[in-house]
Amino acid sequence: MPKALRLSTCRIFIKNDIRQKSVAHIFLRYKSLKVNEIFYSIQGESSFAGWPCIFVRLTGCNLRCSYCDTQYAYDEGRDASIDDILREVATFRCSLVEITGGEPLRQEETPLLIHTLLDRGYGVLMETNGSFDISAVDPRCIRIVDVKLPGSGEEHRNYWNNLNVLTERDELKFVIGGRKDYEYAREVLGRLQRDVSVKTVANFSPLYGNLAPQLLAEWILEDRLAVRLNLQLHKIIWPPDRRGV
Numbered sequence: 001m002p003k004a005l006r007l008s009t010c011r012i013f014i015k016n017d018i019r020q021k022s023v024a025h026i027f028l029r030y031k032s033l034k035v036n037e038i039f040y041s042i043q044g045e046s047s048f049a050g051w052p053c054i055f056v057r058l059t060g061c062n063l064r065c066s067y068c069d070t071q072y073a074y075d076e077g078r079d080a081s082i083d084d085i086l087r088e089v090a091t092f093r094c095s096l097v098e099i100t101g102g103e104p105l106r107q108e109e110t111p112l113l114i115h116t117l118l119d120r121g122y123g124v125l126m127e128t129n130g131s132f133d134i135s136a137v138d139p140r141c142i143r144i145v146d147v148k149l150p151g152s153g154e155e156h157r158n159y160w161n162n163l164n165v166l167t168e169r170d171e172l173k174f175v176i177g178g179r180k181d182y183e184y185a186r187e188v189l190g191r192l193q194r195d196v197s198v199k200t201v202a203n204f205s206p207l208y209g210n211l212a213p214q215l216l217a218e219w220i221l222e223d224r225l226a227v228r229l230n231l232q233l234h235k236i237i238w239p240p241d242r243r244g245v
């Protein structure tokens with residue numbers, strides 16, 4: 001190809017690329033979500049516990065767990081475009097973002113927000129209550145899926161098919177308030193190990209103030225369970241009822 005033609009073809013590609021990027025940018029200005037809060041804190045509820053992380057808490061939840069500590073996220077919030085959220089996230093200068101709630105998958109633009117953050121180079125965690133299908137969420141995202149136990153009062157809402165789409169990057173979370181919850185969690189885990197080949201990290205968290213971590217640790221060791229004991233770190237670090245942590 002003659003040099004002049006090569007240069008003009010190259011210019012067309014660059015122009016098209018810039019045009020596509022601008023269209024994508026405008027598109028993100030018109031896609032909005034209801035956001036309860038965006039803050040920077042320490043991750044507390046997965047194998048990422050202890051890492052500084054930006055949290056995007058989305059408004060609304062379809063469940064009413066007995067131990068819920070984020071009731072303020074049921075309705076309170078402001079509308080923000082994906083573009084606004086990206087700009088706010090960038091101010092914290094941290095490469096790990098967690099999308100949480102409420103229940104993030106209750107809003108239809110959540111998968112697009114996650115996909116866009118991943119494309120911008122962020123590591124993204126999403127914490128979901130396990131009642132929605134997670135398969136629409138980009139598999140590059142680490143999906144932390146709650147399995148609701150009897151003590152929550154919402155165990156009948158688990159969307160069991162999620163167990164079949166988990167990848168090795170994803171994690172399960174069981175918030176355990178007592179022996180009945182533990183036995184239910186142990187039964188789910190047994191089913192998972194029997195029927196699903198993927199090795200997903202299972203976090204067993206003693207419900208803060210309800211179950212002594214030592215007791216849960218003893219049960220796990222007694223039963224030789226291959227699970228991760230996860231203390232709800234944010235509850236240990238920060239004063240109770242403090243928001244934005």
Ligand code: SF4
Pocket residue numbers: 061062063064065067068069070071101102103129
């Ligand atoms: S799923 Fe989470 S936010 Fe919703 S009620 Fe349960 S604990 Fe609260």
